[in-house]
Every structure is written in structure tokens, then in C-alpha cells.
Amino acid sequence: MATEAEPQALEAIDEGEERGPLRRCLVTRETVPREQALRFVVGPERRLVFDAAATLPGRGMWLSARADVLEQAVRRGVFSRAAKAQLVLPPDLLAEVRAALARRVADLLGLARRGGVAISGFEKAREWLQAGKAGLVVQAADGSADERARFLGGRDVPVVAVLSAAMLGKVFGREHTVHVVIAPGRLARMIEIEAQRLQGVAVEVTSGQ
Numbered sequence: 001m002a003t004e005a006e007p008q009a010l011e012a013i014d015e016g017e018e019r020g021p022l023r024r025c026l027v028t029r030e031t032v033p034r035e036q037a038l039r040f041v042v043g044p045e046r047r048l049v050f051d052a053a054a055t056l057p058g059r060g061m062w063l064s065a066r067a068d069v070l071e072q073a074v075r076r077g078v079f080s081r082a083a084k085a086q087l088v089l090p091p092d093l094l095a096e097v098r099a100a101l102a103r104r105v106a107d108l109l110g111l112a113r114r115g116g117v118a119i120s121g122f123e124k125a126r127e128w129l130q131a132g133k134a135g136l137v138v139q140a141a142d143g144s145a146d147e148r149a150r151f152l153g154g155r156d157v158p159v160v161a162v163l164s165a166a167m168l169g170k171v172f173g174r175e176h177t178v179h180v181v182i183a184p185g186r187l188a189r190m191i192e193i194e195a196q197r198l199q200g201v202a203v204e205v206t207s208g209q
Helices: 067-075 078-083 093-114 122-130 145-152 165-171 186-201
Strands: 022-024 031-033 037-042 048-050 061-064 118-120 136-139 179-182
Touching: 048 093, 061 067, 061 078, 067 078, 067 093, 067 186, 093 118, 093 165, 093 179, 093 186, 118 122, 122 145, 122 179, 136 145, 136 186, 179 186
Parallel strands: none
Antiparallel strands: 022 031, 037 048, 037 061, 118 179, 136 179
């Protein structure tokens, strides 16, 4: 959580008001949709905090949701320069961001499961898909490419694959899960957005650990 001691330092961040659908990336200087950006704030003891949900108080520092952009920001000291203060960064900020986004995807999938708008397993999920009840298909990133394609059967539906079969299995109470279908609606859209942000910063399959 950002402290009350930070406002003067953060006034220098050139990003405009935190309103509207667009945010300016501190590295590329390009404006991107809010859903494609990562927000950071200054926390206690001037520690940089990744605000995965973009809800923490304080002036935000925004980056495009890309691994190369985040690595450049760390290497070039962009956060400290923007805050006009020497900030303390996590030892591996990229790994921390990936882990936080993976948790958000898993948490949203859990909400969908408990709300009865998500189903897993090849046969049951495919029944929803064939019945036109799919707003989003979530597949294990480490699942067989052939099996994933066979499941989809050429249907035109949004698909994300950013979590491992072990991580999906944990959400649905199984050892491994490869196929999940989410019914159309707000949760399907939120999961898709978070999965796309995770995909942007990921360079390998997220571990099940």
C-alpha cells in the first residue's frame, strides 16, 4: 500500500490523470488500453509494489504488459526516476509480476467454478462448447497441442493457455486439468484480460508449484 509520504515524489510521474481507458507506458511512452498495462505504486519504505488489481492508493506508474518492457524498466531505473526517489525493487520483479497475475487468473477461475459458470474435463467442457455455451476456453499451456486442437474442433471462440495443467487442476480439485470452458459474461472477460496480461510477461509455462 502506498504511504502518505509519497505524493510529492510521485507528482513528477508524467502519465496524466488515472482516469479513462488509456495509460501511458513509462518505457515506450505509448498509450495502451488499461487492460494491457501493469500498475505499480510506491509502498512502505519506498518499496515498489505491483498493484495487480490496480486498486491500491497512490499515483500509479504504468508499463505495457510485456516482459521486455518490464526488464527495460528495471535495467534503466525507470521507476526511481519517475518517482524522483530511490526505490527498493524486489530481487526478481518479473517473476513476482508473473506469479501475481497467475494467482489472479486462478482466483477468477475459482470464482467462475463456484458460481457454476465454469466446467472442466474434456467431455463435459466439450458439451458446453458444442452447445454454444462457451464465452471463453481455458486450456493448459503444457497440454498436448493436438488434443487442444481436437477439443476446439475449429470453433471460433476466445482461447487462452497460460497456466499449467497442474495449476488448473488445483482450481478444479483434480491432479491435472487441460480443458475448461467459461460461460459468456463478466467473469469470462476478466479471465481473458488477466490471461492476456500474463501471456505478455510470460516466457515459459507457469509452474504448478
